[in-house]
Every structure is written in C-alpha cells, then in structure tokens.
Amino acid sequence: MKKTLQIRFLSAILFILSLNVSAQNLKNYFSVSEISLSNIVYKLAWSSHPNAVYYKQEYLPAGEKSESFKTMITIDAIIKDLPIDKVVQLKVSELQERKKTDKFCNYQITTNSKTGEYMIDFLMSSGDIVEWNAYRYKKIVDSKGNPTILLFALSKRGYGNGSTPFLTELKSKRIDWINLVWNYNLPAINFKE
Secondary structure: OHHHHHHHHHHHHHHHHHOOOOOOOOOOOOOOOEEEEOOEEEEEEEEEEEEOOEEEEEEEEOOOOHHHOOEEEEEEEEOOOOOHHHHHHHHHHHHHHHHOOOOOOEEEEEEEOOOOEEEEEEEEEEOOEEEEEEEEEEEEEOOOOOEEEEEEEEEEEEEHHHHHHHHHHHHHHHHHHHHHHHHOOOOOOOOOO
C-alpha cells in the first residue's frame, strides 16, 4: 500500500511538472548548445521551462525537424530531491499501461551499480510511426547545489514504409545505441533563466 501511495504521489508531481509544456522562444537553459554522439552533431532545436523545477531541451541533427525526426537527443532536468528508482518506476508504469493498446510496446531496464544510474530502453508505436528510445536517468547536483534528476535520451524513429527497415536496423544496432547512451559523458548542466 505504501509503495502504491508513493508511486501515485510521484506520478502527481511529474504530471504537475509537465503541465503547460509548450514551445517557447528557443532558449538554452542548460548552457549546452550542441551534443556530438557517434559522429553526429545534434544542435539545440527546442526548449521548455514550464515551471520552476522542470526543464526540457531537444537536439536534432542538421536538416531534421521535431515533427519528422529520424534521430533526436533530449535532456530533461527535474530540480527535486526524488528517489531515482521511483522516477524510473513512473516511466515503467506508463509503459505497462501503453502495452495494453500498443502491440509494439516493449521495454528493458538496466542499471549501473557504480553510478546509481538507470536506463530504460523501449519500443513503442503510434499510427505509422515506430519509435525506439534509450532513457538514461542520473541523480546529480546542479550548478546551484540542488539535487536534480537528469534524463539523457536518444530517440530513433521509422515512418510508414520505412518502419520495417527501421526495425531490422534496430535489431542489429540496439546494443550499440544503448552503449552510446551509457558511455556518453553527460554535459555539465549550468542553468540559465
């Protein structure tokens, strides 16, 4: 019962944090304007800071757009002293619910016992889009000394007739992509208002 209440409480917090997430004028809240991963340079393409404790930035390679990307990197930060395993469990609960209506939805959780980090890599679909994600969660202390949950994510998509080749590529490259995310040296986050 206590675990259920904790999950509900954390779900409510994250729901409130995500309210009113909307595109704003592009602002670099993290002082991270680009990310280089596997010889691809991802540039800041979208950012949001809907409330005092939640930040989100999306990065895309040259020529890609948010609504039709093939690969994207996302960095989220929640400036709260939350148990990282509870934050991960919220995502798992979301994926479990999605599995009821999404035949592609599947996930795997791995941990790094040395750093206390978690990763969820998961597949999901919507209409003619198939999307794979690797979400790496890490507890950090931000530049102002605040406990923060940092999410570093790699997303890849296939569309329409490209979904089958995408799933074939995923089968052969998934472990490589996971290792890219695990081994990426996370940027220092210096918040700017």
